Amino acid sequence: MIRVGDERTPPERSARHSGVHRRPGDVGSRNFFPLGRHVAHVRRLTAQEWPRYRDLRLRALADAPDAFGSTLARERDRTDSDWQLRLSAGASSAAELPLVLVDGAEFVGLAWGRIDGATPDVAHVFQMWVAPEGRGQGGGRSLLDTLISWARETGAAFVELDVTCGDTAARRLYERAGFRPVGVPRPLRPGSALMARRMRRVL
Numbered sequence: 403m404i405r406v407g408d409e410r411t412p413p414e415r416s417a418r419h420s421g422v423h424r425r426p427g428d429v430g431s432r433n434f435f436p437l438g439r440h441v442a443h444v445r446r447l448t449a450q451e452w453p454r455y456r457d458l459r460l461r462a463l464a465d466a467p468d469a470f471g472s473t474l475a476r477e478r479d480r481t482d483s484d485w486q487l488r489l490s491a492g493a494s495s496a497a498e499l500p501l502v503l504v505d506g507a508e509f510v511g512l513a514w515g516r517i518d519g520a521t522p523d524v525a526h527v528f529q530m531w532v533a534p535e536g537r538g539q540g541g542g543r544s545l546l547d548t549l550i551s552w553a554r555e556t557g558a559a560f561v562e563l564d565v566t567c568g569d570t571a572a573r574r575l576y577e578r579a580g581f582r583p584v585g586v587p588r589p590l591r592p593g594s595a596l597m598a599r600r601m602r603r604v605l
């Protein structure tokens with residue numbers, strides 16, 4: 403079972419993050435919060451939601467092509483069966499946590515956690531994205547906090563991710579959540595001029 407704590411001490415939390423509601427069965431103990439006109443929350447994706455996951459992931463890649471190791475061209479080439487298999491494997495695995503940020507009836511954010519069998523002490527974060535209309539309201543932090551708490555519950559010692567170098571919202575989000583750079587910058591993807599930096603949070 404996933405139980406999620408709030409990683410921030412009260413003085414660090416802004417007022418906009420404080421109106422959090424709880425509902426049984428959701429990941430996170432503080433994963434409901436006002437976002438736009440609705441109450442948003444974070445939960446695990448189900449296998450049946452693969453078409454919405456596919457659409458959101460493609461939207462993320464189109465919106466923020468410099469933020470991810472993969473590309474829109476590559477992901478767009480995947481078949482429905484690929485998407486279905488990917489999500490059904492992730493949704494049913496204890497070593498993966500595919501998350502969605504839900505605002506009313508809309509899916510407005512994604513993140514995916516994974517622990518590889520070879521390095522069970524490290525939880526990896528991928529696919530972090532919040533739709534432009536939902537940004538700046540705590541959605542990214544809620545996705546990240548949920549992944550951090552899940553990683554801790556699995557017994558991992560670290561959470562790691564790669565972020566494109568620069569003074570970006572993503573970089574600040576991770577720094578605020580206690581991630582620190584490790585290692586040297588490397589190309590975001592083979593042949594790319596963009597550099598990415600690994601960041602790590604000790605649990």
Ligand SMILES: CC(C)(COP(=O)(O)OP(=O)(O)OC[C@H]1O[C@@H](n2cnc3c(N)ncnc32)[C@H](O)[C@@H]1OP(=O)(O)O)[C@@H](O)C(=O)NCCC(=O)NCCS
Nearest residue numbers: 466469530531532537538539540541542543571572574575
């Ligand atoms: C990075 C991203 C996920 C943040 O989502 P978000 O919902 O806007 O983030 P939050 O509202 O939860 O903000 C969390 C923290 O991030 C920082 N932050 C987020 N957006 C910021 C901005 N535009 N300017 C400054 N700081 C920002 C703040 O420190 C904030 O903490 P605070 O509110 O306590 O000060 C979102 O901007 C995004 O999807 N960007 C494009 C994709 C991307 O870069 N993904 C990361 C891949 S590694």
